[in-house]
Amino acid sequence: MGLKIIVLAKQVPDTRNVGKDAMKADGTVNRAALAAIFNPEDLNALEQALRLKDRYPGSEITILTMGPGRAADIIREGLYRGADKGYLLTDRAFAGSDTLATSYAIACAIRKIKHFDLIVAGRQAIDGDTAQVGPQVAEKLNLPQITYAETVKSAEGGKITVVRRLERGVETVEAPLPCVITVNASAPDCRPRNAKRVMKFKHAKTVTESQAQSEDYIDLTNDRPYLNIEEWSVNDIETDMKWLGLGGSPTKVKKIENVVFQAKESKRITNNEEELEAMIVELIENHTIG
Amino acid sequence: MGNLFVICEIEEGKIADVSLELLTKGRSLANDLSCKLEAVVLGHQLKGIEKQVFPFGVDVLHLADSKDLEIYTTLPFTAVIVDLFKQEKPEICLLGATTLGRDLGPRISSALQSGLTADCTSLEIGDHEDKKAGKTYKNLLYQIRPAFGGNIVATIINPDCRPQMATVREGVMKMEVYNENHKGKVKTIDVDKLLKPEDLVVKVIERHMEKSKVNIKNSSIIVAGGYGMGSREGFNQLFQLAEVLSAEVGASRAAVDAGYADHERQIGQTGVTVRPKLYIACGISGQIQHTAGMEESAMVIAINNDSNAPINKIADYVINGEVNDIVAKLIKLYKKNSK
Known part of the structure; x- marks a missing residue:
């Protein structure tokens, strides 16, 4: 029996590889200098979904992402690796959302998708490290959640069995479907792109992207509906505007400070044995070591 | 209220x-x-x-x-x-x-x-x-x-x-x-x-909890390694230094992400926070996520080959040079002087 799986994914700035030009002179973040990538743990989540699809033929994987127009890139990435279709949730009304407003918008989009057995997401995104959106989406949809998932052992008979990796051990839990699971980086890495799928989906586009292209491309999408990445604005989903965007976010950023280190008076030591030995002797004498 | x-x-x-x-x-x-x-x-x-x-x-x-x-x-x-x-x-x-x-x-x-x-x-x-x-x-x-x-x-x-x-x-x-x-x-x-x-409706059907093997939080000396250790083998050298100093080994997130060390050794914003007597930062550049977890250390020694690394600014001793080479020398020199 096939499963309908929704994978929640986020396009994030690659904060792991922050270069020297990542901060502007005025102390604000220079987003343009940071590559936009598929959030790493969302790739672990996609792999879990793909494994379920391998195991339960007839399964269907849908990628759902919220972000600016260019976030369609990660939907294409998902299609290349084995997902079946994607939805991009994009609107200025979502700008400035904190985790709660984000999960509200995502939950509304999932209600519109309507038919699903399982929602899989990465544990957290590297631009915020909050790990909140998964559980909050689960709460908004009134579904059970399994966080810190490492392996999905089975998903059949209306039940899912998952191994969780916790700080001090592992735990196997069983939950009824549908439910939300969030996947750790300790889970297997995502498989690479499949060359045939890259050929098949490289022209997959959202309506906005197609309109920016020549008319031939629009015809292409008409002939091959699988090339259509669905794009939803706030008007396409049922929401209460007061819970969206900046206004719907209980948390506000009061202040942002660039990180400035208070320089200590430090002793500079070069890599030669006399200087190193002098330091060791000093540390032994003042009982820091030994 | x-x-x-x-x-x-x-x-x-x-x-x-x-x-x-x-x-x-x-x-x-x-x-x-x-x-x-x-x-x-x-x-x-x-x-x-x-x-x-x-x-x-x-x-x-x-x-x-x-x-x-x-x-x-x-x-x-x-x-x-x-x-x-x-x-x-x-x-x-x-x-x-x-x-x-x-x-x-x-x-x-x-x-x-x-x-x-x-x-x-x-x-x-x-x-x-x-x-x-x-x-x-x-x-x-x-x-x-x-x-x-x-x-x-x-x-x-x-x-x-x-x-x-x-x-x-x-x-x-x-x-x-x-x-x-x-x-x-x-x-x-x-x-x-x-x-x-x-x-x-959610049932826990099996559970294996273990006591944490590493105890970096309560260790008075910590030898921590970063991505600059270069490889898992390079990182392992820190265990030798830690052993002679009776210290515990910590790691930056970059080192953990690279697979040099286990997550339970991670120090910083997404790991543990430590306040040891002595913190030896080896091959760690010192992004704030890391320093947030160790800046209250009583004494910091920074070893790396970047004389402008942010960690140097909060270090008491800055040793500039090839980190694996310096760590090897420190092990030798400590053995020589501690007896």
Whole structure:
């Protein structure tokens, strides 16, 4: 029996590889200098979904992402690796959302998708490290959640069995479907792109992207509906505007400070044995070591 | 105004360190706000547990004792706490940024439509003026945390929604007994009346918990390695230095991500916070996510080949050069001089 799986994914700035030009002179973040990538743990989540699809033929994987127009890139990435279709949730009304407003918008989009057995997401995104959106989406949809998932052992008979990796051990839990699971980086890495799928989906586009292209491309999408990445604005989903965007976010950023280190008076030591030995002797004498 | 609540975790029958640290911080914030400090403990066979929390200045302990709460699962814990918070209307709620707190916190915040800030490194009380709305807020909780890969530090507030919620990692706040003789009240929650069958649909069928093998938090000397160690083999050299110094080995997130070290050794914003007597940072550049977890070390030695690495600015000794070579020399020279 096939499963309908929704994978929640986020396009994030690659904060792991922050270069020297990542901060502007005025102390604000220079987003343009940071590559936009598929959030790493969302790739672990996609792999879990793909494994379920391998195991339960007839399964269907849908990628759902919220972000600016260019976030369609990660939907294409998902299609290349084995997902079946994607939805991009994009609107200025979502700008400035904190985790709660984000999960509200995502939950509304999932209600519109309507038919699903399982929602899989990465544990957290590297631009915020909050790990909140998964559980909050689960709460908004009134579904059970399994966080810190490492392996999905089975998903059949209306039940899912998952191994969780916790700080001090592992735990196997069983939950009824549908439910939300969030996947750790300790889970297997995502498989690479499949060359045939890259050929098949490289022209997959959202309506906005197609309109920016020549008319031939629009015809292409008409002939091959699988090339259509669905794009939803706030008007396409049922929401209460007061819970969206900046206004719907209980948390506000009061202040942002660039990180400035208070320089200590430090002793500079070069890599030669006399200087190193002098330091060791000093540390032994003042009982820091030994 | 409501009170300040700390959701406490139980570990092997005792209140977890992170919860006691939050009670310590909570007591001082409650004093700033002139409100009460209340603790919530959920679990099974909790008799006498109040003795562990009262010395930390807890005025009211809410106790939920039931077989259904023996092992943590999201739904019943959420149901009990959401029900309690709807009655008590807390001003502030603090949780440990543990696997439990990071599972439970967002669920509660969503149910109460309230804001939650993850992994705070500092909590303060302060005012806020919203010039656009022409409103002034008194005594808000400033939730301070590094953001955006640690390049900035953000102060987050929840002006309108209550409770103001925050999680804090173990070791970030200090643990200090408030008053050995402090006595509070115990209020018992009727769990059986509260839980519905749908709260109990998730079952834990197997569980292997192990005691943490590494104890970096309580080690007085830490040898920490970063991505600059170059390889897992290069990193392993640090264990030799740690052995001769009777130290523990720590790692930066980059080193853990690269597979040089296990996650339980990770120091920094997404790992543990340490305050050793001596911290030797090897091949660590010193992004704030890392320094947030070690900047209170009494003495820091930075070893790396970048004379402009940020870590050098907070180091007492800066050794410039090839890190593997220097570590090898330090091992040799220490052996020579310690006898």
